[in-house]
Amino acid sequence: MKILAGDIGGTKTLLMLADVSDGRLTALARERYASADYPDLAPMAQAFLSDAGLPNEEIDAACFALAGPVVRAQGVERARLTNLPWELESTRLAQDLGIPRVALLNDFEGIGHSLDDLPAEALHTLQAGRAEPDGVRLVVGAGTGLGVCIVPPGQPLQVLPTESGHADFAPANAAQDRLWQYVTDLDGRCSREHLLSGRGLGRVAGFLVAQGQSPGQTLSQALEGDDPAPVISQLALEGSDPVAVEAMDLFLAVYGGQTGDLALGCLPFGGVFIAGGIAPRLLPRMREGGFIEAFRSKPPMTHLLERMPVQVIGDTDAGLLGAARHAASLCRGLDGAAWRS
Secondary structure, three states: OEEEEEEEOOOEEEEEEEEEEOOEEEEEEEEEEEHHHOOOHHHHHHHHHHHHOOOHHHOOEEEEEEOOOEEEEOOEEEEEOOOOOOEEEHHHHHHHHOOOOEEEEEHHHHHHHHHHHOOHHHEEEEEOOOOOOOOOEEEEEEOOOEEEEEEOOOOOOOOEEEOHHHOEOOOOOHHHHHHHHHHHHHHOOOEHHHHOOHHHHHHHHHHHHHOOOOOOHHHHHHHOOOOOHHHHHHHHHHOOOHHHHHHHHHHHHHHHHHHHHHHHOOOOOOEEEEEOOHHHHOHHHHOOOHHHHHHHOOOOOHHHHHOOOEEEEOOOOHHHHHHHHHHHHHHOOOOOOOOEO
């Protein structure tokens, strides 16, 4: 069968055309697009399929994982992207693209569908824990926004999307309380995503400067731009700017602490998976321990959090892989076995 899969974010969209035969997934074409360059998904997908040279009528199913909540009612899936002015509907996309079966998933729902297919080398351990094969799994990840989903045990695979990234941020100490007040004064509210995102890292650095810290010239210039996060990350990894280093430490403490709070809500003894575009780039700093220390610092429940395996997903195509698996499942039931290589 031929399937079309997509991973749609506020910044970029990945599209893949693939063949699924005998339990094997073979990519036929793959492309990355700047999401804001297109007024809607259909024109982008049509351009991709035209370049790939495969007639739309030969595609059996499509699935698009996207950054926003998906509402399902009477067999129709509708979504409004959180950081992109697109409104999508599965039946309209099926008609526009000429594909008989089209599904929409929350982007982290897509990552949840990929967990059984990720190779060992794509997972980087922050805490070994003691994995329970039949345990709940939790996926959390900061990128353009903050995504969260829960994967309960059992087959066929079920993934529970959430919008927990938009819940209120709860400070863990006096410094985080001042950070909460700083963001609330600026934006009227401080949610988890206000801090745990690319823009969030910029807010954390801006907070430190507002508290009297003196950044270097490179960081000062970056903070005047729209997206200072890459510069902050690079300076922190190099250790070349004390304010960037402190911003990164505070960011990772918030990240770990909020992930621990989410874990207490579902007890994921099957594993906690840190996804999104930020964690793989910050892996050296995450391994230094500040993230896990904040994750576990929840007395009297520290002993529970210490049992949970925590891994960073290094494969940034995980959402695309999960969308491909779900697209294939629209055509025929899959037994839950991983794709064969």
